[in-house]
Amino acid sequence: MTTTDLIVLRAEGLYCAAGDFFIDPWRPVSRAVITHAHADHARSGHSRYLAHVKSEGILRTRIGADIALQTLEYGESISINNVNVSLHPAGHVLGSAQVRVENEGRVWVASGDYKVAPDATCVPFEPVRCDTFITESTFGLPVYRWRDDAEVFAEINTWWAENRDANRPTMLACYSFGKAQRILSGLDSSIGPVIVHGAVDPLNRAYRAAGVALPETKLVSEVTDKADINRALVLCPPSASASTWANRFKNASVGFASGWMQLRGRRRMGGYDRGFVLSDHADWPGLQSAIKATHASRVIVTHGYEAVMTRWLTEQGLEAGSFKTEYGDDAKESTHDAS
Amino acid sequence: MKRFSLLFQELDRSTATLDKVAALKRYYADASPADAAWATYFLAGGKPRQVVKTAELRVLAREVAQIPEWLFEEAYQAVGDLAETIALVLPTHSDAGSLSLAERVRERVLADQVPAEDCANRDTLSPTLPPGGREQQVRIDAGLAEWIEQRLLPLKSLDETERAKLIRSYWNELDTTGRFLLTKLIGGGFRVGVSKLLVQRSLAEHAGVDPKRIAERMMGFTDGTRSPTANEFLRIIRAENSSTTNANSESENGASIDASREPNEALSEPTEVNGQPYPFFLAHQIPFALAAFDEKLGPPSDWIVEWKYDGIRAQIVKRSDRVFIWSRGEELMTDRFPEIVEQANALPNGMVLDGEILVWKEGAAQPAPFALLQQRIGRKTLTKKVLADAPVVFMAYDVLENEQRDLRQFVQRERRVILEKLLSQFATKYLLSPNIAGQAWQDLETLRSESRVRGVEGFMLKHRDAAYGTGRTKADGTWWKWKIDPMTIDCVLIYAQAGHGRRASLYTDYTFAVWSRAPRDAAEAQQVIDNIADGKPVPEGAMTDVLQLVPFAKAYSGLTDEEFKRVDAIIRKNTINKFGPVRSVKPSLVFELGFEGINESTRHKSGIAVRFPRMLRIRDDKPIHEANSLSDLRSMLLGENIA
Structure with missing residues (x-):
């Protein structure tokens, strides 16, 4: 990396020297631009935060109500030390954004996490023209190809209906922020009641407050009719599906919704009854089309299959390199955080 | 589809x-x-x-x-x-x-x-x-x-x-x-986590037929040399009372000819000789210690005790002057063992024997190691030299059919009498697995300790009053394997490769090494490890002089999922180099490796090949310089016990 690069890697995170700010830094800094409110991208301890307006509620809940936070709408730009900064939809979760940085005629975009498939619970990904695109690569292998959400939701609803008919609870483990709400938006709530874990509930409230329509949900403590338990679909984080909290849902059929469920070995290793392939990250074709659409001549690959993507893009004639970031703790191994 | x-x-x-x-x-x-x-x-x-x-x-x-x-x-x-x-x-x-x-x-x-x-x-x-x-x-x-x-x-x-x-x-x-x-x-085939037993059970419920009968009818069905047909399938699921033949006598003494073997009702080609074997009766590992034998098993006199041979389990089927040799995996292996086919000439039709195929050289006191048999199976053509170098014998230990009668409901001692009579009456070269006598279990334990020297794996215990069961069931009596403990060695993990299937992306397949000689002290061993980590070549010189780690075995089983995850993390942290899918790892973990046999091998740098290696445990308590050496393996080769 030459010193003239607009964004470089520092021990604290991705750094824009011209504007003296960081993007999703993992160590405390004076000014942080946050792509989205997932814990590995939005950390505590920074002096000032900049994020999308729809990230505000969740950031304040997760990091602290009193953080110094400035918000932007998509497409709205501000100047930080004469560097033009704007946020653009990343289609990952509510309020997720790509960061566009413009200085002296050069345009760099840091993607954060993104997906290109439509999602009823957040604004869809928009490609932004740039010279250099910093892209994630969580699912940067050609075996990762997602099906349309409608097909996956139909599978989940069928499974739920079958369980209800067999008089057993349906428990679906998924990441609480983003994935849970996306699933909620695809559920057929005529099948039965929806119960959510305490970790999912505050995020549902944040989504509803941001104007996203979700079906009615209950906490298990709010269930008055015991018969509802066996008719219900229960959404919870993966850690809860094997905890004592889950004991109350006796004989539950347990599923897991994640991009990692694409691989049979992963499905079997997890020991879940069902694995649903549903990811908030771009699949292989999605990564390719997103990169192409930016028209960037240079691509810097972060968390995921950096080496594979870098080599592939180089062979496609692009200038490609990688940044070693601390997003997602070894995405290839994690089935919980980066799903 | x-x-x-x-x-x-x-x-x-x-x-x-x-x-x-x-x-x-x-x-x-x-x-x-x-x-x-x-x-x-x-x-x-x-x-x-x-x-x-x-x-x-x-x-x-x-x-x-x-x-x-x-x-x-x-x-x-x-x-x-x-x-x-x-x-x-x-x-x-x-x-x-x-x-x-x-x-x-x-x-x-x-x-x-x-x-x-x-x-x-x-x-x-x-x-x-x-x-x-x-x-x-x-x-x-x-x-x-x-x-x-x-x-x-x-x-x-x-x-x-x-x-x-x-x-x-x-x-x-x-x-x-x-x-x-x-x-x-x-x-060529796949695994889906469904056992043959489960398929049989489902077919049995589907057809309303006894699962044991389904198992019998399915014998040989999966043999790779032929294609299954609709007619065969219909024969497998055919209702039991569709036959007017001796279904009653069957249920009375259970020892009549199997009705499904009646040619007139079989849907299979009438001209085809029925070479089907019976479902093999499988043994269980004995789950308790010697001290509990009297209480759990009763006296040794209740049991027929035989050596447990380390060969290939086989059924010899002789019907209508044709001989069929079946493996436990229900593969036909008749062509592989012409000696055994020829020796069956002396035997009568309508007969099925159960036993072990072994390489046993003329005049030898004991069977040759399994490795020799394995080499012979690997040969595509059986030349005179192969037949001379690795001659096989059939060690008979059970009779399942005689004079076209299914004997499986006869008890063990009755079948044993028939088997002995059969083998002596028709002068065949088939061997009879000897009965081992012992007054007390302790006497047998003393004999069992000679197993390795005798070229066997321990004892088989078969209850005198047990029928011949189906598969790994205990309903009709039990066969116990009383095996010798595996040989063990403490060795060092040096290479790792990701596993397959559910273990993909997890490093679970390991290569282990022993010291070329015993290290003088911890410091000498550490120097070797540091050299490996720094990518320095091994100095010139004989293995016995220059201390180094010599790979000798690969293993990928024996650890729990949790242990695999732990080792996987250590491997990722200590990776020195990647060669394709293989990682070389800075030596830091000592494992106790168990194996069933040890042989000289010219194909391995260590000069040694071990059989069925698997991880018994991670030796966190063992400093790396205390791992075993090549000379320890060599003494095992000579049948000595190492401390």
Whole structure:
């Protein structure tokens, strides 16, 4: 990396020297631009935060109500030390954004996490023209190809209906922020009641407050009719599906919704009854089309299959390199955080 | 194929036996006998000969997916299964969906006033749908039997270009699961977490026939040299009382001729000699210690005690002057052992023996090590030299049929009497497994300690009053394996490779080394480890002089999932180098490795090959310089015990 690069890697995170700010830094800094409110991208301890307006509620809940936070709408730009900064939809979760940085005629975009498939619970990904695109690569292998959400939701609803008919609870483990709400938006709530874990509930409230329509949900403590338990679909984080909290849902059929469920070995290793392939990250074709659409001549690959993507893009004639970031703790191994 | 695909998905995603049985029964209710025959064949472990080489499939998949070889290999490393990798990298019909999303992206780009020609080559970055992909989907779904018989098996005789064309069109026709199954079937069989027993149970419930009878009728059904047929399937599930023959006498003493073997009611070709074996009765590892034998087993006099031979379990079937040799895996191996076939000439028809095939040289006091038998099985043609170097014998220990009568309900001691009489009456070269006498279990324990010297694996205990059961059941009595403890050695992990299937992306396959000689002290050992970590070459000199770590065994079983995860993390932290899928690891972990046998080997640097190596435990308590050395392995070779 030459010193003239607009964004470089520092021990604290991705750094824009011209504007003296960081993007999703993992160590405390004076000014942080946050792509989205997932814990590995939005950390505590920074002096000032900049994020999308729809990230505000969740950031304040997760990091602290009193953080110094400035918000932007998509497409709205501000100047930080004469560097033009704007946020653009990343289609990952509510309020997720790509960061566009413009200085002296050069345009760099840091993607954060993104997906290109439509999602009823957040604004869809928009490609932004740039010279250099910093892209994630969580699912940067050609075996990762997602099906349309409608097909996956139909599978989940069928499974739920079958369980209800067999008089057993349906428990679906998924990441609480983003994935849970996306699933909620695809559920057929005529099948039965929806119960959510305490970790999912505050995020549902944040989504509803941001104007996203979700079906009615209950906490298990709010269930008055015991018969509802066996008719219900229960959404919870993966850690809860094997905890004592889950004991109350006796004989539950347990599923897991994640991009990692694409691989049979992963499905079997997890020991879940069902694995649903549903990811908030771009699949292989999605990564390719997103990169192409930016028209960037240079691509810097972060968390995921950096080496594979870098080599592939180089062979496609692009200038490609990688940044070693601390997003997602070894995405290839994690089935919980980066799903 | 769609129906079979659905069955596979149902079996694959369920962990509950009841769900699997239910799924199988639904399938059997829907499927035609011809399709059901093939489904049963595959699920019960049948493996047809490979019709296309995997190398050819890899190349073809890469071409269709438009990805380079290295990327395919990266994908394979992550997936851990070749057929699955192929199924997943091929462009899917729903890729059309994500392509349309890309179209959406393109529209936005256009709205952003990007010159249209810039977008024209967008597709060079993403694989495109093969031409005609969509039209193909409307084809009527062919059944499993048609797929196999009309489409897959003929591939073998085509030239490569024709074959490639057809496989492409087949892939095109199917969804991801269908492609996975097809590729598995092309490559020769697959595993779905369904046991043969479970298939038999489902068939039994489907047909309303005793599962044991189904098991009997299915013997040899999965033999790889032939194709299953609808008629055979119908014979397997035929109702038991459809025969007017001696069904009653059967239930009275259980020792009559099996009704299903009556030629007049069998749907199989009437001219065909029935060479079917019986389901093998399998032994259990004895689960308690010597001290508990008296209490749990009673006195030794209740038991027939025999040596446990380390050969190939086999049934010799002789009917209508023809001889069949069956392996425990229900493969016909008649051609492999002409000596044993010839020696059966002296024996009468309507006879089935159970026993062990061993290499036993003329005049030797004991059988040769299993390694020699293994070498012989590996030979494609049995030359005179092979026959002379590794002559085989049949060690008989049970008789299952005599004078065309099924003897399995006779108790062990009765069968033993018949067997002894049979072998002495017809002067055959078959050997009789000797009965070992002992007043007390302790006497037998003393004898058992001689097992290694005698070239056996310990004892078999068979209750005198036990019938011959079916498979690994205990309902009709029990056979116990009282094996000698494995040999053990403490060794060092030096290479690791990711596993397959559910262990893909997890380092679970390890290579272990011992010291070339005992290190003088911890410091000397540490120096060697540091040199390895720094990538310094081993100094010149004999292995006995220059201390180094010598690889001698690979193992991938014996640890729990938790332990594997722990070792995986240590491997990732201590990786020195990567060679393709293999990582060299800075030596830091000592394992206790167990194995069943040890032999000299010219193929290994260590000069030693061990049999059935597996990890017994991680020796966190053991400093690395205290791991064993090559001389310890050598003393084992000579039958000495090491401390």
